[in-house]
Amino acid sequence: MTTLPASTTRKLGLVIDLDTCVGCHACVISCKGWNTENYGAPLSDQNAYGADNAGTFLNRVHSYEVQPEGDAAAQLIHFPKSCLHCEDAPCVTVCPTGASYKRVEDGIVLVNESNCIGCGLCAWACPYGARELDAAEGVMKKCTLCVDRIYNENLPEEDREPACVRTCPSNARHFGDLGDETSDVSKLVAERGGMDLMPEQGTKPVNKYLPPRPKDTLPHEGHDLDVLAPFLKPVAEEPKGFLGWLDKTLEKL
Amino acid sequence: MHPAPSVIFFTTFSGLGFGLLVFLGLGYPGVTGWSAFAFLTIAYVMAVGGLMASTFHLGRPERALKAFTQWRSSWLSREAWCAVGALVLMGLYGAGLVFFGTRVTALGVLGAALSLATVFTTSMIYTQLKTIPRWNMALTPVKFLSLSLAGGGLLAGQLTIALVLLVIAGGVQLLTWKEGDKALAASGTNMATATGLGDRGTVRAFEPPHTGTNYLLREFVHVVGRRHSQKLRLIALVLMTVVPVLLLMLPFSHIIGILAIASHIAGVLTARWLFFAEAEHVVGLYYGKR
Numbered sequence: 315m316t317t318l319p320a321s322t323t324r325k326l327g328l329v330i331d332l333d334t335c336v337g338c339h340a341c342v343i344s345c346k347g348w349n350t351e352n353y354g355a356p357l358s359d360q361n362a363y364g365a366d367n368a369g370t371f372l373n374r375v376h377s378y379e380v381q382p383e384g385d386a387a388a389q390l391i392h393f394p395k396s397c398l399h400c401e402d403a404p405c406v407t408v409c410p411t412g413a414s415y416k417r418v419e420d421g422i423v424l425v426n427e428s429n430c431i432g433c434g435l436c437a438w439a440c441p442y443g444a445r446e447l448d449a450a451e452g453v454m455k456k457c458t459l460c461v462d463r464i465y466n467e468n469l470p471e472e473d474r475e476p477a478c479v480r481t482c483p484s485n486a487r488h489f490g491d492l493g494d495e496t497s498d499v500s501k502l503v504a505e506r507g508g509m510d511l512m513p514e515q516g517t518k519p520v521n522k523y524l525p526p527r528p529k530d531t532l533p534h535e536g537h538d539l540d541v542l543a544p545f546l547k548p549v550a551e552e553p554k555g556f557l558g559w560l561d562k563t564l565e566k567l
Numbered sequence: 568m569h570p571a572p573s574v575i576f577f578t579t580f581s582g583l584g585f586g587l588l589v590f591l592g593l594g595y596p597g598v599t600g601w602s603a604f605a606f607l608t609i610a611y612v613m614a615v616g617g618l619m620a621s622t623f624h625l626g627r628p629e630r631a632l633k634a635f636t637q638w639r640s641s642w643l644s645r646e647a648w649c650a651v652g653a654l655v656l657m658g659l660y661g662a663g664l665v666f667f668g669t670r671v672t673a674l675g676v677l678g679a680a681l682s683l684a685t686v687f688t689t690s691m692i693y694t695q696l697k698t699i700p701r702w703n704m705a706l707t708p709v710k711f712l713s714l715s716l717a718g719g720g721l722l723a724g725q726l727t728i729a730l731v732l733l734v735i736a737g738g739v740q741l742l743t744w745k746e747g748d749k750a751l752a753a754s755g756t757n758m759a760t761a762t763g764l765g766d767r768g769t770v771r772a773f774e775p776p777h778t779g780t781n782y783l784l785r786e787f788v789h790v791v792g793r794r795h796s797q798k799l800r801l802i803a804l805v806l807m808t809v810v811p812v813l814l815l816m817l818p819f820s821h822i823i824g825i826l827a828i829a830s831h832i833a834g835v836l837t838a839r840w841l842f843f844a845e846a847e848h849v850v851g852l853y854y855g856k857r
Contacts, residue, residue, distance in 0.1 A: 317639060317640045332764075339776075342776070366779065366780075367779045368779050368780050368781050368782075368785075369781070370781075370782065371776075371777075371781070374776035374777065375776050376772065376774070376775065376776050376853055376854075377772075377773045377774035378762055378764060378770050378771065378772060378773055379770075379771045379773040380764050380767055380768040380769065380770050380771075381768045381769045381771065382767055382768035383768060386768075388768075389767070389768070390773060391762075391764060393762060395776075395853065404696075404697065404698070407640045407641065408641055408642070408643065408692075408695065408696075409637060409640075409641055410633075410634035410635075410636075410637050410641045410643035410644040410647065411630070411633035411634055411636055411637060411644075412633075412636050412637050413633075429630070429633055430626070430627060430630070431625050431626070431627045431628070431630045431631055431633060431634060432625050432626020432627045433624070433625055433626075433634070433643065434624070434626070434786065435643055435692070437782070437783075437786065438568075438696055438698065438699070438786075438787075438848070439695075439696055439697075439698060440698065440850070441697070441698045441756070441761075441849045441850060442850065442853075443783045443787070443850035443853055446781065446782040446783065447626055447782050447786075448626075449782070451626070452625075452626025452627045453626055453627060454626075509763045510763070511760075511761060511762070511763055512756055512760050512761055512849065513760065514754070514755045514756055514760060515697055515698070515756060515849070516697070523763055525763065525764070525767075526764075526767075528767075
């Protein structure tokens with residue numbers, strides 16, 4: 315059914331920390347790796363080694379430069395983007411075949427690939443560019459929140475989280491139930507002021523983004539810019555004793 | 568949006584075909600026998616041809632029948648039902664006209680209503696998308712319906728009505744362009760809200776996520792067409808409305824009628840190409856494009 319559930323038991327999703335993301339793209343690669351070898355059709359590449367290469371990815375990392383007003387320094391922010399598993403997911407209701415659906419038990423938005431006709435309308439309806447039509451398979455691909463990892467009892471417990479979260483070296487991605495106020499991810503969102511992307515689109519995304527912390531500001535005039543400078547002053551300015559005599563003698567020659 | 572030829576042909580010709588079916592269903596012209604057969608053939612070739620063209624942009628056309636299942640929520644599914652319903656009813660109605668020389672009024676009116684509903688559902692597929700502010704307005708269905716009826720009237724040879732409808736369709740088209748140009752800015756979606764970083768300064772796309780292209784850029788970010796949009800709008804409007812209206816004012820002959828139809832179709836195809844090529848999908852904002 316392509317109608318949305320009135321409510322979901324849990325709201326599983328990601329919290330992405332824009333403050334700590336270093337833009338290494340490890341999440342992009344681990345996502346592509348896991349989702350090519352597991353659930354659903356593989357994520358194909360076209361002309362991978364040629365000049366005009368392209369491929370399907372479920373997670374991509376943009377980089378933005380933010381220039382504050384005045385003469386403050388610009389900030390570079392790496393910005394991973396994947397499906398936000400929206401509560402009011404417009405991609406679900408437009409689907410003519412019922413292939414696109416939102417799960418009642420955990421809120422994950424999935425595509426039943428054997429029902430997908432590849433019309434692309436769900437990708438048209440998604441404001442975030444989270445869906446990509448696979449050029450080889452002709453069906454719509456999207457983030458599954460690694461549904462085949464998070465419940466997989468064949469994996470060690472620490473691996474039962476999305477591949478992108480598991481791999482992130484800077485701990486910029488967190489996975490959990492955003493419907494539960496006491497969960498770690500919900501606390502993180504409350505503490506750091508987690509935000510929605512494009513709230514005006516009315517999609518009510520489950521995934522939240524933690525804004526970058528403000529950059530250190532330059533000290534006011536009159537203050538020493540370099541806090542380490544006092545500790546780094548040379549201790550012995552003039553040589554003493556034998557070295558002092560030698561220094562003076564050599565100077566006179 | 569990428570102006571895919573299959574979708575341009577589909578919306579243009581199915582719009583014209585169903586527009587003609589509306590007129591035939593209502594009994595304008597009140598033809599029977601071979602003459603009715605000729606009119607119905609034109610209408611079916613256009614409507615069915617258009618629907619067939621639309622399957623060419625599917626990734627998995629062999630599963631197209633599954634599109635009938637979600638009529639409760641999906642405009643695309645509702646369109647499929649309306650189209651099949653209209654074609655079946657008008658087929659029965661047409662059989663009456665062609666083989667028995669009788670007009671079953673109720674069947675014709677119902678068929679006409681479903682034909683109009685098909686055009687409406689097609690337009691709603693585009694209108695419902697908040698992600699494309701240029702389409703997301705009440706004028707979009709008005710435009711599709713007025714164009715379909717004008718073209719249908721022209722094909723049905725209902726010259727006086729066609730003349731009025733062509734002028735209305737031209738006016739609606741002009742208004743759509745005028746309002747559409749303001750739509751993206753009015754939607755409130757921009758790079759600031761897309762990234763959520765707008766409150767700390769001016770956001771600029773520094774590096775895209777990939778060096779090559781991808782599905783999103785091919786499908787949603789089409790900037791080439793906008794360069795000549797003003798010229799193309801003029802060409803579309805002249806071919807779609809001005810030329811047919813002038814031709815219809817001349818003493819009627821079949822040559823003039825065919826010229827008017829040809830010009831109208833060329834104009835609608837141009838306008839439909841622009842409809843897609845000019846439309847800005849908000850996902851382009853993530854790439855610093857629109």
